[in-house]
Amino acid sequence: MAMKTYLQALNDALRQEMERDPDVFILGEDVGQFGGCFGVTQGLFKQFGEARVKDTPITESAIIGAATGAAATGLRPVCEIMFVDFIGVCMDQLFNQAAKMRYMFGGKAKIPMVLRAPQGAGIGAAAQHSQSLEAWFLHMPGVKVAMPSTPEDAKGLLITAIRDDNPVIFLEHKMLYGIEGEVPDEAIAMPFGQAAIRREGRDVTIVATSKMAHTALEAAETLAADGISAEVIDPRTISPLDTQAIVDSVKKTHSLIVAHEAVKTGGVGAEIAAQVAEAAFDYLDAPIIRIGAPFTPVPFSVPLEQAFIPSAADIVKAARRLRG
Amino acid sequence: MAMKTYLQALNDALRQEMERDPDVFILGEDVGQFGGCFGVTQGLFKQFGEARVKDTPITESAIIGAATGAAATGLRPVCEIMFVDFIGVCMDQLFNQAAKMRYMFGGKAKIPMVLRAPQGAGIGAAAQHSQSLEAWFLHMPGVKVAMPSTPEDAKGLLITAIRDDNPVIFLEHKMLYGIEGEVPDEAIAMPFGQAAIRREGRDVTIVATSKMAHTALEAAETLAADGISAEVIDPRTISPLDTQAIVDSVKKTHSLIVAHEAVKTGGVGAEIAAQVAEAAFDYLDAPIIRIGAPFTPVPFSVPLEQAFIPSAADIVKAARRLRG
Amino acid sequence: MSIDKEKMIQMFATMTRIRQFETKLQEFFAAGKIPGFVHLYIGEEAVATGACATLRDQDYITSTHRGHGHLIAKGGDLKRMMAEIFGKRTGYCKGKGGSMHIADVELGILGANGIVGGGGPIANGAALASKYRGNDRVVVCFFGDGASNQGTTQEALNLASAWRLPVVFVNENNGYGISCPTCKSMAVADIADRAAAYDIPGVVVDGNDVTAVYEAVGEAVKRARTGDGPSLIECKTYRWRGHFEGDACVYRDDCELEDWVKKDPIPRFEKKLQAEGILSVEKAEAIRKAIAAELDAAIAFAEQSPLPEASEILEDVYA
Amino acid sequence: MSIDKEKMIQMFATMTRIRQFETKLQEFFAAGKIPGFVHLYIGEEAVATGACATLRDQDYITSTHRGHGHLIAKGGDLKRMMAEIFGKRTGYCKGKGGSMHIADVELGILGANGIVGGGGPIANGAALASKYRGNDRVVVCFFGDGASNQGTTQEALNLASAWRLPVVFVNENNGYGISCPTCKSMAVADIADRAAAYDIPGVVVDGNDVTAVYEAVGEAVKRARTGDGPSLIECKTYRWRGHFEGDACVYRDDCELEDWVKKDPIPRFEKKLQAEGILSVEKAEAIRKAIAAELDAAIAFAEQSPLPEASEILEDVYA
Numbered sequence A, B: 001m002a003m004k005t006y007l008q009a010l011n012d013a014l015r016q017e018m019e020r021d022p023d024v025f026i027l028g029e030d031v032g033q034f035g036g037c038f039g040v041t042q043g044l045f046k047q048f049g050e051a052r053v054k055d056t057p058i059t060e061s062a063i064i065g066a067a068t069g070a071a072a073t074g075l076r077p078v079c080e081i082m083f084v085d086f087i088g089v090c091m092d093q094l095f096n097q098a099a100k101m102r103y104m105f106g107g108k109a110k111i112p113m114v115l116r117a118p119q120g121a122g123i124g125a126a127a128q129h130s131q132s133l134e135a136w137f138l139h140m141p142g143v144k145v146a147m148p149s150t151p152e153d154a155k156g157l158l159i160t161a162i163r164d165d166n167p168v169i170f171l172e173h174k175m176l177y178g179i180e181g182e183v184p185d186e187a188i189a190m191p192f193g194q195a196a197i198r199r200e201g202r203d204v205t206i207v208a209t210s211k212m213a214h215t216a217l218e219a220a221e222t223l224a225a226d227g228i229s230a231e232v233i234d235p236r237t238i239s240p241l242d243t244q245a246i247v248d249s250v251k252k253t254h255s256l257i258v259a260h261e262a263v264k265t266g267g268v269g270a271e272i273a274a275q276v277a278e279a280a281f282d283y284l285d286a287p288i289i290r291i292g293a294p295f296t297p298v299p300f301s302v303p304l305e306q307a308f309i310p311s312a313a314d315i316v317k318a319a320r321r322l323r324g
Numbered sequence C, D: 001m002s003i004d005k006e007k008m009i010q011m012f013a014t015m016t017r018i019r020q021f022e023t024k025l026q027e028f029f030a031a032g033k034i035p036g037f038v039h040l041y042i043g044e045e046a047v048a049t050g051a052c053a054t055l056r057d058q059d060y061i062t063s064t065h066r067g068h069g070h071l072i073a074k075g076g077d078l079k080r081m082m083a084e085i086f087g088k089r090t091g092y093c094k095g096k097g098g099s100m101h102i103a104d105v106e107l108g109i110l111g112a113n114g115i116v117g118g119g120g121p122i123a124n125g126a127a128l129a130s131k132y133r134g135n136d137r138v139v140v141c142f143f144g145d146g147a148s149n150q151g152t153t154q155e156a157l158n159l160a161s162a163w164r165l166p167v168v169f170v171n172e173n174n175g176y177g178i179s180c181p182t183c184k185s186m187a188v189a190d191i192a193d194r195a196a197a198y199d200i201p202g203v204v205v206d207g208n209d210v211t212a213v214y215e216a217v218g219e220a221v222k223r224a225r226t227g228d229g230p231s232l233i234e235c236k237t238y239r240w241r242g243h244f245e246g247d248a249c250v251y252r253d254d255c256e257l258e259d260w261v262k263k264d265p266i267p268r269f270e271k272k273l274q275a276e277g278i279l280s281v282e283k284a285e286a287i288r289k290a291i292a293a294e295l296d297a298a299i300a301f302a303e304q305s306p307l308p309e310a311s312e313i314l315e316d317v318y319a
């Protein structure tokens, strides 16, 4: 174990998996000598050379297609889409090709590829460079979706993603790259579909994804001072989703808040709320409250962007409302 | 009023709006002499000529971009994407450009365009020609989303869509093109955000979109024979969504089923369930049940495709479960 | 390039097999026996046949919505193809894919594709794997004239050329994308001219002349295999049937079709083989009969095979 | 084409205005005064200036992530630009857009764009509107060398040529897409060669020579305005700064930059104007001073303007 940033943890995972398996390679824009727009692939070009760390032109459809075709013929590509916001130029290759190929072919293909992309607001990058789009990927049979919130998870989940025989969409939060935490030195795969209970509590369950898991912990701290004991659950992967852990928690706390940074309407919070409203209805003592961004594109200016990103105060208010 | 098919109703709306407003024009693949893949634009090329009914190459990004640019500079384009499944090749032009342009420009542009596309399974067209993708569009600030289920709504909502100053995604269900119903002869705009109560009932609320509204009515018929009185609500537009009508109904029936043809996980049903689980929690006597397609691509073979499409029996079973 | 006699006869047989297969499908579709869309390859047989005849078993192809010809030419099994098109569990995709998604990864067939322009990026991926591994497998990417306007195709051409990938882009220019004639969808007369945008060879060839296709594609395959990168071969041809079965073809003149029927690639090649003494009338007849029998067996197989059970729907989503 | 003196002086002023504006931004960014990404246009001023100088007020442009130069050249107001980049409510987009989304539809500026290749399809739309209405407005679509590999750009070129739309595609080939040199992203040496794929004129021009840009784009604008369709003008140039402020430029040699700094388009043009007796040393200095004053006023305006209120977030989503 050592203290590492989320970014270093990702870099570790890539390096160790590439050392372990010669079929693993990286492709994307500026992932080579430049080291990736946020630096995640730093040093890999030097270590593995340009055959395994491949700079591409600006051509996201061709990137995902190249990954898909290479995966279908036996390699294990890890491609980077520089910002998840660019998914719109290449969505077809992802959702109609990579995601469906196995099914359409009657189970006769494997597509072991990873699509890494940073999400999220907070750096003033405005409407086309700040989105959180996981809800689209949740609604996409054939892919898995990981959203690590800690350095340890970043490493463990990326290792699992690379070893998985299906397309995995791996969503990093750009505001988390710099956070530090303990990370195992070895390459330990962290299972998909197992939520982390970030904090135990009795009174209210807060399910929060990605960076919002940190916001939820902050809120839990404030709530504790009020005498409200919040349980914070981080699903870690939303597809598969650990519904059981959420339901178990709700059975204990009898109330649920779901928080994410994506736009609230049609977000992943809706799915989680709906699952609980079906599976644990009888245990609920209060309405399910969702916290998410307002129904707008991400605005540029700092005060607007800050108003866009759900805050700990929003969660605290919701929890108080539930108790009140 | 006259009996017309859903398809004729759409065609009527296009023709009347083009007669009324010279700024309205059509573009898309095979929309000209061919009349559109499903025949929706039949006859318009002959009446309005190729300046106003424009056949494009196979170039969806350029189609949506052309519509966006033309709309931003004052025209009112109606573009056809032949199957909604093709949205993946042009999603960027829709969600990062058309949808966000007004906001990014600080309110200084209007984008009065319509994107028409057929959705849905039922003709054995398999995984890339049968999807229902409205959940993606629901999660997209800046656009409105209509899903007509009757010939009258098809006409009225399309007229409203064309007159709206925002991008409207207009989702037709390909299995509904042939259904008949009374349609007003005049061009009457039907307001967005007003659900239709297709059948009044006391015991359970069934919210069902597009073709599923018909399936829900079928289910309600069966349930009536059991002594269960179901209220069937068709939202007509999901963005804006008439939450009030749904909540009002739930306050009366104390239970909710949401049904759609899209894959259940992450579908629009989740949003509706979540809204009700927050806004009408205290009125609910039972879990909210969602009916949607299983978490798979759309399979080709008839028995598989039929198993994919949610049925009246599924709704009936859910209603009985709620009552049981 | 001289083509050995055995290969010539094989190519004749392949074209005949495609023609017979498609003609049967036409009947079955008309009789309501096939669900979904069917896009027939009748009239274009020389393209798939000539192109695939240049390939080795381990080489790859990516196909299109109009894929039956490509699949047959790459060695696809008629039984499993027919069963798939009928939606049977014994089909290539267990009935999950249908006509537009037939694949046989073991035979190097990386799928028909329902998305116009969908195949190019994937073809690059297979070619990249070949280069990565240092084996010399080549990929043929079939795409239509309409598909050449799709951004994914153009990106695929660019990446293949920037990376010198072993891909041969075989354009089937049949004059139309559904109802849209090429003269309305693009300003260039020859799609091969687009090769200039990527600094790769661009060749126009008579797509109804199977040996011409074989030679042009063969040259490109050789280039690709030896590391000289991709090529674009445009094969001018024509589809006899509507875009899909059921299309009334209001957008084109009958006389255009008649002209092209005169250029039917199969009798043309048959006559040539006869003239050169490679194929006798009897041998040709025997080939036709053998294929008809093979096809009958495929049809019987497909008809007798079971449909999938509803419960199978959840299988094969994930590995 | 002979350029009148007034226009020459205007072009000198525009280039100077862009240079001063960008140089200030460089300082402000370093001082932490600007949120988000800033992509500077220093070194490329002749392209936007020469291209926009051929346009009328009612004509349109679409821009890119590196948009300040285009906007200034099309007449953008420095005050509102600066305020927007500072995230102020008085900015062009009320602080909602920032550097990458500045637009002024009334001035024909259809937006900077954060998506590489995003502008081409939209440019076609404005051109289509012009053709539809029968007015003769022309659209200039700026795009980078990197953007020329994006499918949306290629689709836009194709549709514009198939429909003979009045668009001039002005390629700014500054040698890199972030860290990727053009020689790695494409096999062609000249992006202008890509015009052949659409049968439109393709011209290479020295992008650091404002009159050469003016002439080549002017020719293309004339063609477009008279109904002869689109052109592709490639302007070879160089960005002096990193891709965005903060980029250490590990991917290129300092001597490359030095060579290009020697080709600085502004002193080069200034000398020419002096030699031709069009612009005196004093006049040039006066222009620089006036622009500096204008810029100071813009900065003061931006600094003194209020930030938006959080409550404004919900406005402007829908019309």
Ligand SMILES: Cc1ncc(C[n+]2csc(CCOP(=O)(O)OP(=O)(O)O)c2C)c(N)n1
Binding pocket: B029, B058, B060, B082, B086, B089, C065, C066, C114, C115, C116, C117, C143, C144, C145, C146, C147, C148, C172, C174, C176, C177, C178, C243
């Ligand atoms: C992205 C996309 N757009 C549109 C379609 C609908 N479509 C199916 S085939 C076709 C025409 C294709 O033309 P071409 O590439 O020339 O192939 P051909 O049918 O002539 O063999 C169209 C428009 C599609 N399947 N995918």
Ligand SMILES: Cc1ncc(C[n+]2csc(CCOP(=O)(O)OP(=O)(O)O)c2C)c(N)n1
Binding pocket: A029, A058, A060, A082, A086, A089, D065, D066, D114, D115, D116, D117, D143, D144, D145, D146, D147, D148, D172, D174, D176, D177, D178, D243
């Ligand atoms: C679709 C998309 N892919 C990638 C990016 C990230 N990105 C922003 S600018 C840029 C380089 C653009 O290069 P070029 O077109 O040559 O313009 P330049 O920056 O040199 O002016 C990249 C890759 C983006 N914004 N959009």
Ligand SMILES: [Mg+2]
Binding pocket: C144, C145, C146, C172, C173, C174, C175, C176, C177, C178
């Ligand atoms: Mg064609």
Ligand SMILES: [Mg+2]
Binding pocket: D144, D145, D146, D172, D173, D174, D175, D176, D177, D178
């Ligand atoms: Mg560049």
